Amino acid sequence: MSVTTATPASPRKDGRTPQSILPTLLEMQGWSDYALLDMGNGLKLERYGRFTIVRPEPQAMGQPRLPQKQWDRADAVFTGDVEEEGPGRWRFNKQLPETWPMKYGPVTFNGRFMSFRHVGVFPEQAAHWDWVQDQVQQSGRQLKILNLFGYTGMASLLPAAAGAHVTHVDASKKAIGWARENQEMSGLSDKPIRWICEDALKFVQREVRRGNTYDGIILDPPKYGRGTKGEVWDFFTSMPEMMACLRQLLTEDSRFLILTSYAIRASFLASHELMQEHLSGLPGSIESGELAIREKDSPRLLSTSLFSRWCNPEGAQNK
Ligand SMILES: C[S@@+](CC[C@H](N)C(=O)[O-])C[C@H]1O[C@@H](n2cnc3c(N)ncnc32)[C@H](O)[C@@H]1O
Known part of the structure; x- marks a missing residue:
């Protein structure tokens, strides 16, 4: 497995001009x-x-x-x-079989055929797993990591195996049971992981009140979800409060925050690949991305749509 960054994240020290924001593709090759x-x-x-x-x-x-x-x-x-x-x-x-074992680095985990087409792992997340493991190894001290909406535990077990102290939060008892089963199968039962079955937002609000902080935070929230007491998680309305709380759990000495959002399922890659497939015999090139509107008198951008654009600079010229 290797992860490559196709385009570098842009430096955004001063004016956030449209040209300075390039999409980064984290590519997971299996x-x-x-x-x-x-x-x-x-x-x-x-x-x-x-x-x-x-x-x-x-x-x-x-x-x-x-x-x-x-x-x-x-x-x-x-x-x-x-x-x-x-x-x-x-x-x-x-x-x-009802379950079958798979491996990723030091972690062994069970696959299961679940409703909602899931099998217990989101393989594209390996891009983040590797990156977090690198952070743990490079930091030179035991990192304290919070993994919210932790599901079957991959993003908890991998940094724990690399030496981090992990707090894993999920509202589903079943998911935590599965994550612990993966921990045991991986021979990582002695690693410091706190398993917490609770609403993710409630947990972070409590951590803020307690004055706790973390070196790294990972969150992979669903579009909609339910806490242990029926609390409603809605990505678009709950995320602002979540982010405000997470800011308070980070200090200037913290190392990372990773947010994955599956709330928007379309990507510019989908139209890019389709155009590529149908126009492949033509000269020229295709570029793809998002269309966004810039707020008046402000650096803020609102994404409106995806685009793919083919251009052949040699075409339609007077020859
Ligand atoms: C890994 S996330 C999302 C997975 C995938 N990215 C997707 O969008 O379907 C799913 C996990 O979030 C948990 N979850 C949902 N709502 C929650 C809440 N309010 N608090 C804590 N965990 C929650 C679920 O139990 C589940 O294990």
């Missing part, structure tokens, strides 16, 4: 227990450990590369729901 094998026609074909899986992927608007028979041989197919967040169901092409 590892021995995960591969994105193919995509197209609104589906993706992946391998998780020893099983291949087909799941809906609205952004895979192009054509698959591999022959249909390879897709037909998939061990499990998620069907029955076109809704992004719908429960849907799995169809199995042979008898499969």
